[in-house]
Amino acid sequence: xxxxxxxxxxxxHSDIHTIKDAPKFHAESDRTGTLELYPQYLEGxxxxxxxxxxxxxxxxxxxxxxxxxxxxRGDKSRGLHGVFVTRSPMRPNPIAIxxxxxxxxxxxxxxxxxxxILNGTPxxxxxxxxx
Amino acid sequence: xxxxxxxxxxxxHSDIHTIKDAPKFHAESDRTGTLELYPQYLEGxxxxxxxxxxxxxxxxxxxxxxxxxxxxRGDKSRGLHGVFVTRSPMRPNPIAIxxxxxxxxxxxxxxxxxxxILNGTPxxxxxxxxx
Numbered sequence: 059x060x061x062x063x064x065x066x067x068x069x070x071h072s073d074i075h076t077i078k079d080a081p082k083f084h085a086e087s088d089r090t091g092t093l094e095l096y097p098q099y100l101e102g103x104x105x106x107x108x109x110x111x112x113x114x115x116x117x118x119x120x121x122x123x124x125x126x127x128x129x130x131r132g133d134k135s136r137g138l139h140g141v142f143v144t145r146s147p148m149r150p151n152p153i154a155i156x157x158x159x160x161x162x163x164x165x166x167x168x169x170x171x172x173x174x175i176l177n178g179t180p181x182x183x184x185x186x187x188x189x
Numbered sequence: 190x191x192x193x194x195x196x197x198x199x200x201x202h203s204d205i206h207t208i209k210d211a212p213k214f215h216a217e218s219d220r221t222g223t224l225e226l227y228p229q230y231l232e233g234x235x236x237x238x239x240x241x242x243x244x245x246x247x248x249x250x251x252x253x254x255x256x257x258x259x260x261x262r263g264d265k266s267r268g269l270h271g272v273f274v275t276r277s278p279m280r281p282n283p284i285a286i287x288x289x290x291x292x293x294x295x296x297x298x299x300x301x302x303x304x305x306i307l308n309g310t311p312x313x314x315x316x317x318x319x320x
Contacts, residue, residue: 062248063192065281095273099281102257104271112273115284117193126233140235142226142243142315150196150230151313153246155286182282184273 064117066180067102068095068166072173077120077147080174089173093158093181095166102184106168110160115183116175121152153182195248197311198233199226199297203304208251208278211305220304224289224312226297233315237299241291246314247306252283284313 072091074080093114095103106112125148127138141149158170203222205211224245226234237243256279258269272280289301 061194061197062250063194065254066192067281099257099273102271102273102280104258104269105274106271110274113286115282119193123196126230127235138235140233140237142230142233143236143241143317145316145319149233149314149316150198151246153284153314155244155316183280183284185276185280185286186274188276 064182066096066117066182067099067184068093068181070094070116070173070175070177070179070181072175072177074173074176077176080176087172087174090161090169090171091173091175093168093170093184095168095181097166100166103163103166103168106160106163108160108162111187112158112160112170113185113187114156114158114181115185116154116156117180117182118147118152118154119180120176121147121149123148123150123152157187195313197227197248197313198230198315199224199312201247201304201306201308201310201312203306203308205304205307208307211307218303218305221292221300221302222304222306224299224301224315226299226312228297231297234294234297234299237291237294239291239293242318243289243291243301244316244318245287245289245312246316247285247287248311248313249278249283249285250311251307252278252280254279254281254283288318
């Protein structure tokens with residue numbers, strides 16, 4: 059099977075402008091920002107509401123896709139780990155998972171808290187949290 | 190930015206051969222099976238061990254990428270929902286998230302429990318669970 063191409067469904071608007079400025083995990087973040095879905099995906103949001111927690115998959119467009127080992131959280135004292143046993147953005151398919159709280163919804167714009175994602179990052183999926 | 194192409198890093202071996210046969214959520218599954226990583230990704234597994242819980246992203250290669258609304262879990266009485274407020278495999282980028290328990294590791298083969306994924310499904314990423 060030929061490897062598929064991702065379709066970007068939207069992008070993140072946040073005040074996080076450099077990787078150094080980003081919280082390491084969404085659980086450590088109190089940042090708010092906006093997920094902008096492209097208009098052709100609007101009907102996929104039917105039923106979204108303030109107060110929900112959503113799982114957002116983003117594409118770390120600045121990440122190195124070649125590295126297979128990293129120092130977790132940049133801490134060399136812990137030694138090199140395989141990327142698949144870390145949450146490093148570096149990995150063959152740099153897809154990040156964030157759990158975000160929906161603060162408000164206005165058409166294609168979802169205001170969220172808990173943001174840990176660079177401004178301009180492409181969004182590839184949004185899911186609910188399993189019950 | 191041109192939409193990126195995914196690189197499949199491996200595939201799932203399970204005894205789930207039809208969509209009808211698949212558990213709806215990994216939390217409902219007691220199935221065991223094997224994740225086979227392709228050899229060129231082996232060093233990305235350094236540090237993986239039995240007992241860990243891993244997050245596995247797969248590409249639902251049989252899913253419809255065009256649908257934006259679905260009946261959650263096939264239940265029409267609940268009405269149509271936007272795919273982004275469900276866990277339906279149907280979505281513009283059909284990436285599934287599963288949390289699986291590592292039972293054993295042998296080179297590129299990871300034996301897991303909790304499997305809810307069709308035999309032959311491509312794997313796109315493996316992450317640890319954030320502490």
